[in-house]
Amino acid sequence: MTERKQADEEALLAGIRVIDAGTWVAGPAAATVMSDFGAEVIKLESFAGDPLRQLGEGPNAAPCDHNYFWVLDGRNKRSLAIDLKHAESRPIVDALVASADVLITNFRPALAARLGIDWPRLSSLNSRLVYAQVTGYGESGPEADQPGYDTTAWWSRSGLADWVRRPGGPPATSAPGMGDHATAMTLFGAIMTALWARERSGRGRRVTTSLFANGIWSHGMLASMRLCGADMPERTAETAVANALATQYETADERWLQLTLLNEDREWPRLVKALEAPHLGEDPRFATLAARRENAPALHLLLSELFLGLTARDVRGRLDAADIPAAMLTTLDDLTEDRQALAADVLTPVAEPRPGWEHTISSPLWIDGAEKRAPGYAARLGEHSDEILEELGFDDATRARLSGEGVIRSG
Secondary structure, three states: HHHHHHHHHHHOOOOOOEEEEOOOOOHHHHHHHHHOOEEEEEEEEEOOHHHHHHHHHOOOOOOOOOOOHHHHOOOEEEEEOOOOOOOOHHHHHHHHHHHHOOEEEEHHHHHHOOOOHHHHHHHOOOOOOOOEEEOOOOOOOOOOOOOOHHHHHHHHOOHHOOOOOOOOOOOOHHHHHHHHHHHOOOOOOHHHHHHHHHHHHOOOEEEEEEHHHHHHHHHHHHHHHOOOOOOOOOHHHHOOOOOOOOEEEEEOOOOOEEEOOHHHHHHHHHHHHHHHHHHHOOOOHHHHHHHHHOOOOHHHHHHHHHHHHHHHHHHHHHHOOOOOOEOOOOOOOHHHHOHHHHHHOOOEEEEEEEEOOOEOOOOOOOOOOOOOOOOOOOOOOOOOHHHHHHOOOOHHHHHHHHHOOOOEEEO
């Protein structure tokens, strides 16, 4: 037995079979996290493949030797290319469901029912099945049937896009998959909770989440302010800096710093010393917390001048030495060589490195005594179709017939 195979068999979720019947990211990424901890994941794909594959290849994709989106969320999964609209696909789905612990989908209920992967039907086939479903806006209400993406339901509809924009500026745009990956972690938590409950009751259940709900949860502190009737901070160019010690500053080399002092009694004197600016410490306008808030625009202007006279490296060194809570705004170019990300296994080594693919992004949780599986390269479309059907008991002649009839396709 190879070391890798033995490690997989000893993994925390070894023996758990997951059917990834979703598309894009919000649902499938939850299956990716489960695969990191040793679950077996079978990815159901149409003959065109998950649309996520197409974002990282084709004429509109950035030139690269790897399908950069797919190798992240498609890792450690086996691909079964199947036409779920074909009547002959039902026996395959039923055999898979009978052997599965979890099925993940982000198909809307009506479509799931047409394809035969709806909760009422599947729960009758396997009472222990945990059925995990992501929606755009929830299961009830006037927008329940609308299609939702992270740019719409999570980012725009939740109020996040409006709040983070600069006063008077245009709305901000989100990064690809930003809300999808956050929502996937919620779904992962729901799945694991349902699996734990199954250990006690012996019964599976359906769990759901939505992009809309996760978007509002992401800025729940501000939403809670409004729900409680609090006056929201006025947002104009003049009042944009309400706290000069919790905002951003540009450095001499055109980098940006996020300063966040939350314990000012202790940290303000340290900042004054680190910046070699005793005049700020002696200025009565900044002598107390209340005074610093009242004179925030003036303090912001003075600090801006100081930071503009220093390089990012100098600023980082001074603030680190003084134990000041701050962070340089990281660029994607910085990330590839980020010592902290590498040391903390945020960027994790892959199982079989190849040029341009030596590290990938680890799922954002760690469990003592539970080693993660080293990420394997994402499967080709239909790469494991024949193999999976053979495991399910379909003989050579049946597999050949299903392939000839266009029910399955091998890659």
